[in-house]
């Protein structure tokens with residue numbers, strides 16, 4: 001798929017990483033052709049909320065404008081098959097922070113904060129212990145115990161929505177997206193010279209303001225800098241827009257939160273047009289902040305040694321299948337954008353699209369690997385660094401465990417396997433001890449996952465095989481569904 005690195009270049013890089021790990025990161029010198037090993041890279045991680053993979057200019061979207069994210073793709077690697085393993089804000093963020101699948105971290109399926117043992121192997125903890133200055137700004141949506149938080153972050157500033165616009169000291173209002181940009185720039189300005197940083201900006205955008213159903217600026221409030229953008233443009237309808245697609249679903253999905261929220265934002269032509277424009281303004285607002293941050297990196301001479309990552313916490317139904325939200329096994333729910341731009345990489349590794357399956361739980365191991373540190377053994381994710389360096393490991397995954405254990409009363413718990421040729425999911429509609437409702441899709445002939453062929457006799461062997469793979473992956477990650485306790489959130493409506 002990719003040309004290989006020259007052996008000499010690879011060896012030099014490995015030696016440099018080894019030397020920098022031995023010498024201690026805090027003592028590392030900035031890069032500069034002085035014969036010293038290159039400094040470990042800084043990391044800037046831009047993390048969006050509720051964004052599917054296709055809503056980027058570089059992914060070919062016909063409307064949305066994301067010039068700064070597109071520049072990252074031009075200078076880095078875009079993973080066009082990037083997925084979350086569980087598609088909801090808090091569970092997905094717990095996967096990100098821990099580098100583990102939901103089945104392993106079980107955040108919020110049992111009471112208490114995020115598992116302290118898994119916090120200790122978070123990329124933040126590992127990099128901070130190695131001399132990085134670490135920061136997390138914005139939406140957390142994961143409860144981290146105070147003790148663990150101090151080992152993870154030097155700088156921690158939370159920022160929520162509801163409302164998106166915050167009143168400033170002078171009485172004006174400022175959108176949280178812009179405030180987060182301000183905070184990111186402050187972090188960079190305070191960065192000591194010669195010390196690497198790992199900074200994550202977790203945006204509330206493009207999450208809807210659930211409590212405000214007024215189309216446009218009520219439901220998807222955008223920063224003022226985006227006023228008027230897309231105003232005269234007609235928003236294309238979703239590709240899976242046929243009412244028959246919705247009708248073909250089983251009752252439990254037809255009556256799910258996905259359908260309830262469809263009526264919040266996508267059900268009439270006017271509401272759809274207004275909300276899509278607003279949603280894209282929010283997204284372009286994040287892109288605008290990325291531009292501000294890159295300018296600041298350049299101003300401080302940090303750009304050339306900073307790896308920039310762009311991703312999101314889950315996919316999103318923009319009216320597809322008659323649905324809104326996320327949570328389910330379909331690709332609209334699981335696919336996320338993922339771009340990693342390493343300015344130190346050779347020019348031939350710029351503008352590359354990788355087709356291997358990448359997971360949100362891979363990002364922790366990737367960041368730790370970028371810092372030249374050893375991979376924690378308890379991560380279920382795997383470093384993407386070989387793929388970034390143009391290699392194609394022969395044993396790269398061709399399937400992964402996907403699941404939703406979070407809110408059984410609103411969307412039934414489910415578990416499944418998303419492979420390259422088949423996708424399988426079983427929903428425990430009547431509880432973990434009753435037979436589940438199964439989905440099987442043949443992705444070779446039905447990439448849009450429109451036909452559920454689980455009950456077709458000619459697919460019996462494929463169904464049996466996918467059930468078996470699901471059991472095997474679950475055994476590798478944690479306990480079977482029947483042994484997972486009831487979520488504390490299950491008794492109340494989300």
Ligand SMILES: [Ca+2]
Nearest residue numbers: 049050089313
């Ligand atoms: Ca989300």
